[in-house]
Amino acid sequence: MAFEIDQQTLQDLELFREDKGMRSIFSLFNKTSTPGGKDKLNEMLASPSADITFLYQRSELLKFFIEHPVPQEVDPYRVELAEHYMRLTADPLRDNIIDATYQGLKYKWKPTNEYYLIKTGIEQITFLLHYLSGLIKGWGAYSLPEQLRQLIAPVQALLQQKKIQAAVNRNGPFNFYSIATYDHLFRELHRNELTGMLQLVYTLDAGAAIALTACKYQLTFPVYTTAATPMVVLHGVFHPLVNQAVPNDITLADHDNLCFLTGPNMAGKSTFLKSVGLSVYLAHTGFPVPARYMETTVFSGIITTINLADNISKGYSHYYSEVKRVKDTALKIQQRKHVFVIFDELFRGTNVKDAYDASLQIISLLTQIKSAMFFISTHIIEIADQLKKHPNILFRYFESDRQLNSLTYSYKIKEGVSAEKLGMLIVQQENILDILQAVIQEQQAKPSAG
Numbered sequence: 001m002a003f004e005i006d007q008q009t010l011q012d013l014e015l016f017r018e019d020k021g022m023r024s025i026f027s028l029f030n031k032t033s034t035p036g037g038k039d040k041l042n043e044m045l046a047s048p049s050a051d052i053t054f055l056y057q058r059s060e061l062l063k064f065f066i067e068h069p070v071p072q073e074v075d076p077y078r079v080e081l082a083e084h085y086m087r088l089t090a091d092p093l094r095d096n097i098i099d100a101t102y103q104g105l106k107y108k109w110k111p112t113n114e115y116y117l118i119k120t121g122i123e124q125i126t127f128l129l130h131y132l133s134g135l136i137k138g139w140g141a142y143s144l145p146e147q148l149r150q151l152i153a154p155v156q157a158l159l160q161q162k163k164i165q166a167a168v169n170r171n172g173p174f175n176f177y178s179i180a181t182y183d184h185l186f187r188e189l190h191r192n193e194l195t196g197m198l199q200l201v202y203t204l205d206a207g208a209a210i211a212l213t214a215c216k217y218q219l220t221f222p223v224y225t226t227a228a229t230p231m232v233v234l235h236g237v238f239h240p241l242v243n244q245a246v247p248n249d250i251t252l253a254d255h256d257n258l259c260f261l262t263g264p265n266m267a268g269k270s271t272f273l274k275s276v277g278l279s280v281y282l283a284h285t286g287f288p289v290p291a292r293y294m295e296t297t298v299f300s301g302i303i304t305t306i307n308l309a310d311n312i313s314k315g316y317s318h319y320y321s322e323v324k325r326v327k328d329t330a331l332k333i334q335q336r337k338h339v340f341v342i343f344d345e346l347f348r349g350t351n352v353k354d355a356y357d358a359s360l361q362i363i364s365l366l367t368q369i370k371s372a373m374f375f376i377s378t379h380i381i382e383i384a385d386q387l388k389k390h391p392n393i394l395f396r397y398f399e400s401d402r403q404l405n406s407l408t409y410s411y412k413i414k415e416g417v418s419a420e421k422l423g424m425l426i427v428q429q430e431n432i433l434d435i436l437q438a439v440i441q442e443q444q445a446k447p448s449a450g
Contacts, residue, residue, distance in 0.1 A: 004303075011307065026042060034205050058285070082121055092186075262378060302341075340372070348379070367393055
């Protein structure tokens, strides 16, 4: 079952951003040692699912890699040579001593890159077979997760072949005839199985990288529930790209379906919303999440509006882009029902009166959609009194500590609605008014020209 996410949400959650010098969630997990492992990690992170069985199986696979670390001892150069070898389009060498001797002597007299890749590729494939054979034997004492059993089953079957066993147990250099024999064996008889073996190597590399990240950042695996109404429970949720991030708790359950979030600028609202959205997304990939504990129902998609830009190419103002985004969200809910939605500062692109009216009406309607879940932040705190008649809204805020002309933030979420309006204090902190006054005074001090 597909889990829907769009480009705007991918950007908001910084999943795969490629801005120079900026980290992404993918880069956080990318501790792979092979290019194929990196591609496999990208594939795993970019393929969320709404299938609870798949999510449990993926989680069990990754938990196994944490509990039984896979040694990342495979030289990426070895794997690269094995890849080149398995992609060769040249016909496999003939498995007879006459042709093998002819090809070997010909290479000795006039070396070619093709024969070199065959010889080297055979050595690397043999090494990888030996490596996986030892790894799989070592797992024999454990109860393996279903996805791992499925991954290694073809390789186990391959390793039971007598000629493959001979390759695994072989010692010493390869002569002309053994090169021809193994090339015929590897590329003619077992090409598909060995290509699958490389995919297993990549998956192990990606799994080991995820395990390392989970341990480093103390990530935890979510618990999936089949509750009739959407629910999300997060204890100690934090953003892994923020240094010394402050963890927070949030629970939307028992028919609460909307969190109304307020607080001054820079108090932590956007980071919190990204943390929640990221946790929901990662939960739908089967990855560990940045929280001490998470329990969630399975959603069919996530849509966020955190860093929405004007669409100049289409002539859209910021406000119209917001309106279009809300409409798109409504259509997604209509189509897919169980959608997780985040709006950060809803309708900030218009005047206060229109923003008030639009926010009040839309939030009032959203509270009545029991199949979806919403996190909405706003600076228009005046609508809170009107919304309190809805019993399924959770009111939360972030605060600041104002001391003389300075501000400090706890970054801890609290129950209620913020009443702080600190925009002018921040302007004053940056000495903008003083700078402009100095410019005016300097201008007035200069004699007028002419």
